[in-house]
Amino acid sequence: MREVGIVGVGHTKFGKMSGGTFSDLLSMAAIQALDDAGVKTGIGHGIDQVFVSTMGAGILNKQSGIASALVDYLNLRPAMAETIENGPASGASAIKLGYMAIASGMCDCVLVVGGEMMRVVSGWEGTDFVATMLHPEAEYNYGLTLPALAGLFTKLCMDKYGITEKDLAIVAVKNHENAMHNPVAHIQVVPNLYCITEDEDANVMNPYVAEPLRLYSVCPVSDGAAAVLLCAMDKADKFNKKPIKIAGIGQATDTHAVAEREVPTDLLAVRLAAQMAYKMAGLTAQDIDVAELHDAFQILEIVESEEVGFFKRGEGHIAARNGETKIGGKIPINPSGGLKAKGHPLGATGVSQVVEIVKQLRGEATGRQVEGAKTGLTVNFGGFGNNVVATILTKEES
Amino acid sequence: MEHKMYAYKCTSCGTLHHPKHYVCKKCGNRKFDEVPLEGEVTLVTYTKVYNLPEGYMKPYLGFGIVKFTNGLVVSGQLEVECPEIGMKLMATVGVVKEGIGADYYGFIFK
Numbered sequence: 001m002r003e004v005g006i007v008g009v010g011h012t013k014f015g016k017m018s019g020g021t022f023s024d025l026l027s028m029a030a031i032q033a034l035d036d037a038g039v040k041t042g043i044g045h046g047i048d049q050v051f052v053s054t055m056g057a058g059i060l061n062k063q064s065g066i067a068s069a070l071v072d073y074l075n076l077r078p079a080m081a082e083t084i085e086n087g088p089a090s091g092a093s094a095i096k097l098g099y100m101a102i103a104s105g106m107c108d109c110v111l112v113v114g115g116e117m118m119r120v121v122s123g124w125e126g127t128d129f130v131a132t133m134l135h136p137e138a139e140y141n142y143g144l145t146l147p148a149l150a151g152l153f154t155k156l157c158m159d160k161y162g163i164t165e166k167d168l169a170i171v172a173v174k175n176h177e178n179a180m181h182n183p184v185a186h187i188q189v190v191p192n193l194y195c196i197t198e199d200e201d202a203n204v205m206n207p208y209v210a211e212p213l214r215l216y217s218v219c220p221v222s223d224g225a226a227a228v229l230l231c232a233m234d235k236a237d238k239f240n241k242k243p244i245k246i247a248g249i250g251q252a253t254d255t256h257a258v259a260e261r262e263v264p265t266d267l268l269a270v271r272l273a274a275q276m277a278y279k280m281a282g283l284t285a286q287d288i289d290v291a292e293l294h295d296a297f298q299i300l301e302i303v304e305s306e307e308v309g310f311f312k313r314g315e316g317h318i319a320a321r322n323g324e325t326k327i328g329g330k331i332p333i334n335p336s337g338g339l340k341a342k343g344h345p346l347g348a349t350g351v352s353q354v355v356e357i358v359k360q361l362r363g364e365a366t367g368r369q370v371e372g373a374k375t376g377l378t379v380n381f382g383g384f385g386n387n388v389v390a391t392i393l394t395k396e397e398s
Numbered sequence: 399m400e401h402k403m404y405a406y407k408c409t410s411c412g413t414l415h416h417p418k419h420y421v422c423k424k425c426g427n428r429k430f431d432e433v434p435l436e437g438e439v440t441l442v443t444y445t446k447v448y449n450l451p452e453g454y455m456k457p458y459l460g461f462g463i464v465k466f467t468n469g470l471v472v473s474g475q476l477e478v479e480c481p482e483i484g485m486k487l488m489a490t491v492g493v494v495k496e497g498i499g500a501d502y503y504g505f506i507f508k
Contacts, residue, residue, distance in 0.1 A: 153443075
């Protein structure tokens with residue numbers, strides 16, 4: 001199998017897009033990635049394949065077959081093109097498919113663009129749309145939503161491991177602090193820990209969304225796009241930037257209905273995906289310098305940090321309390337601000353996580369740089385953990 | 399008309415499933431018998447949700463995951479004022495979502 005690297009990254013500002021179409025949003029990220037790699041647009045561009053990851057383009061934006069549209073928008077014809085939908089893990093899935101296309105020898109150069117324009121519908125409609133990935137009879141028809149499942153999961157974890165609402169807030173504040181140094185982050189305000197946990201008005205400023213999850217334990221709804229340009233490592237010398245190698249990819253699935261899981265406090269697919277990625281890369285959790293974990297709800301960052309092997313089960317919240325997951329700590333998690341503060345445009349998120357790790361390994365993450373980072377891990381979490389993709393990137397020694 | 403909820407019992411090894419699957423998770427068999435799923439349950443976890451999706455005209459809804467005495471664990475709506483993990487409840491069947499033309503029936507734990 002050929003080795004695969006990333007030679008270009010692009011990322012729009014996450015938040016609310018004002019004006020423009022979904023194709024515009026994707027194009028902005030794509031052009032940034034092409035420019036970053038030094039790819040000339042127009043005839044002779046050399047891109048064999050385009051993958052676009054999105055969950056809601058057909059439903060929210062009334063645009064299906066969006067990859068075909070993007071190829072034409074960018075005049076990359078006749079490049080091959082597919083749209084990839086794997087819930088909130090669509091982005092990492094698209095990168096995995098790009099990896100496979102190059103590793104197999106079918107392609108030399110693949111553009112992956114992930115995006116979502118979710119703020120075109122009401123909050124109620126958006127919540128309903130995201131909930132369509134739940135089990136139709138056992139969950140969706142009851143009115144269960146992603147925040148509801150996260151509330152059920154959080155309650156169990158609190159009961160079993162002693163995690164508190166304040167622990168969730170500590171993780172949120174850490175990610176908001178990191179996002180202050182990320183110009184593409186959706187939210188660039190840091191909540192005060194005392195005000196959202198202990199102040200007499202805390203219940204007003206930080207109300208329950210799905211008990212025991214509060215507003216500041218849940219990610220925002222964002223528009224945004226991110227892009228990466230993948231190439232065969234043996235063809236990488238024709239691009240501007242030195243490649244960051246995709247050293248490992250793992251993916252695993254779990255039961256569709258969350259209640260069917262044997263150990264309800266486990267995120268088994270996270271553990272299995274990470275183990276697969278470590279094995280492929282020939283690395284362990286101790287080798288990872290920086291991680292972007294899927295914190296759509298703050299409980300997920302804590303439990304994922306345990307399932308990928310950074311901390312023992314039941315100790316992730318204690319590590320967060322002790323500052324071990326801050327930049328400068330033992331294992332910095334979500335230096336980008338994570339989904340909590342950078343935002344979570346579903347189809348963009350997996351690509352955005354990889355963009356952040358590429359910037360970290362290149363030494364380009366100004367203001368939030370993890371010094372000396374050479375190896376990074378991403379976890380992109382689909383459904384409520386029923387389809388998870390883990391990716392390991394490494395900086396090759398020169 | 400009385401509405402019932404069912405467990406799906408593998409005709410080969412007897413393993414119970416809910417919701418329905420096409421293949422038994424234990425032995426790979428593809429045939430199941432429907433067995434009524436009702437009675438006493440133990441509350442495994444719960445939540446109260448305030449941002450409901452479109453179609454619900456309520457300020458909040460309670461949800462729970464419960465364990466039946468036969469070992470099956472399922473989710474449903476929860477109508478208990480002060481829930482506590484481990485408490486005993488009854489699994490009833492009622493309208494969990496009003497639909498156009500037909501309502502959806504499911505578990506309501508009380």
